[in-house]
Amino acid sequence: MVTIAKLEPKHAKALNRLTIDAIRDYPAAFTTDYSQVRHRPFGMLVDHLRDLERTRGFRLGAFDAGGELVGTVRLIPREGPKLAHSADVVFLYVRRDRQREGIGRALLERLIEEAGRIDGLEQLELSVSSDSSAARRLYEQTGFEVTGVQRRQIRVGEAYHDLIAMWRSL
Ligand SMILES: CC(C)(COP(=O)(O)OP(=O)(O)OC[C@H]1O[C@@H](n2cnc3c(N)ncnc32)[C@H](O)[C@@H]1OP(=O)(O)O)[C@@H](O)C(=O)NCCC(=O)NCCS
Numbered sequence: 001m002v003t004i005a006k007l008e009p010k011h012a013k014a015l016n017r018l019t020i021d022a023i024r025d026y027p028a029a030f031t032t033d034y035s036q037v038r039h040r041p042f043g044m045l046v047d048h049l050r051d052l053e054r055t056r057g058f059r060l061g062a063f064d065a066g067g068e069l070v071g072t073v074r075l076i077p078r079e080g081p082k083l084a085h086s087a088d089v090v091f092l093y094v095r096r097d098r099q100r101e102g103i104g105r106a107l108l109e110r111l112i113e114e115a116g117r118i119d120g121l122e123q124l125e126l127s128v129s130s131d132s133s134a135a136r137r138l139y140e141q142t143g144f145e146v147t148g149v150q151r152r153q154i155r156v157g158e159a160y161h162d163l164i165a166m167w168r169s170l
Contacts, residue, residue, distance in 0.1 A: 001064075001065055002062045002063060002064055002065075002070065002071070002098075002101075002103055002106065003062070003063045004060055004061070004062055004063075004106055004107060004110045005060070005061055005063065006058045006059065006060060006061075006114075007049055007052075007058075007059040007060065007061045007072070008049060008053075009046045009049045009050045011049065011061060011069060012042045012043070012045035012046040012048075012049055013042045013045075014061075014068070014069040015042075015045050015049070015059070015061070015069065015072065016040060016042035016045050017069075018069050018070075018071075018072060018093065018095065019037065019072070019091065019093070020034070020037050020038060020040070021095070022091075022093040023037055024038075025096060026093075026132075027156045028129050028131035028132070028154055028156050028159070028161045029129050029131060029132045029135070030091065030129075031153075031154060055077070056077040056087075056118050056119075056121070057074070057075050057076045057077050057087070058074070058075055058114065059072060059073070059074040059075075060072060060073050060074075060075075060107055060110055060111055060114075062094070062098075062103045062106065062107055064098070070094065070095045070098045070103065071093060071094035071095060071098065071103045071104065071107055072091065072092075072093055072107070073089065073090075073091060073092040073093075073107045073108065073111055074089070074090045074091050075087050075088070075089060075090075075111055075114070075115055075124075076088045076090060077118065077121060084120055084121075085120060085121065085122040085123060086121075086122070086123050086124070086125055087115060087118070087121055087123075087124055087125070088124075088125050088126060089108075089111065089124050089125070089126040090126065092104060092107065092108065092135060092138075094107070099134075104135075104138050105138060105141070105142065108138065108139075108142045109142065112124070112142065112143070112168075112170070115170055116170050121170060122169065122170055123167060123168065123169050123170060124144070124167070124168045124170065125165070125166070125167055126139065126144065126165075126166050127150070127153075127163040127164065127165055127166070128163070128164050128166060129154055129161045129162075129163060129164075130149075130161050130162040130163070130164060131154075131161045136164060136166075139166050139168075140166075142168070143168045143169075144166040144167065144168040145166060145167060145168070146164055146165070146166055147165045147166065147167045148164075148165040149162050149163070149164055149165070150162060150163040150164075150165065
């Protein structure tokens with residue numbers, strides 16, 4: 001059983017650990033490289049989570065029965081009169097040992113519910129790596145449809161991965 005809640009500055013250390021592990025374990029799923037975050041001080045995330053409280057965006061966390069952070073996803077609403085009807089869904093991750101328990105789906109469903117309450121927000125956008133077939137299936141199951149493909153956007157060593165653009169109305 002997990003609890004989904006919006007992340008606050010007090011969760012910065014746990015979020016730092018979780019995202020560093022995600023980027024190390026799934027290099028083709030995220031555009032940030034492990035070398036860019038491995039020594040990142042968690043204080044940077046304290047500021048980031050504090051700043052989020054002043055925007056329309058949020059980061060959700062999935063917490064296990066012991067209060068440990070085991071999954072996360074972020075919503076970034078776009079800014080400006082011509083773009084504010086859209087928001088980007090980024091960094092969906094569930095810790096490897098807790099995958100296939102419905103946590104990813106619970107995170108996304110809660111994100112969609114919360115996004116639906118944001119004034120003026122009409123649609124969600126995201127990019128998923130062609131390497132992340134599990135994530136793509138999950139996005140399709142939660143109402144996202146493919147709108148395009150950006151070729152060779154992520155290079156990991158000698159391997160290139162496309163980014164698949166997906167969209168969902170709210
Ligand atoms: C994608 C991810 C978040 C899914 O989290 P999860 O908690 O395991 O997902 P759920 O248990 O809620 O499963 C929901 C659906 O996802 C799909 N799915 C999840 N894991 C899968 C797998 N290993 N193979 C195929 N489909 C899978 C299935 O459609 C599943 O529905 P089903 O169980 O009815 O078949 C997780 O696998 C992950 O963190 N992957 C690595 C990071 C990543 O790729 N992030 C996406 C970046 S855009």
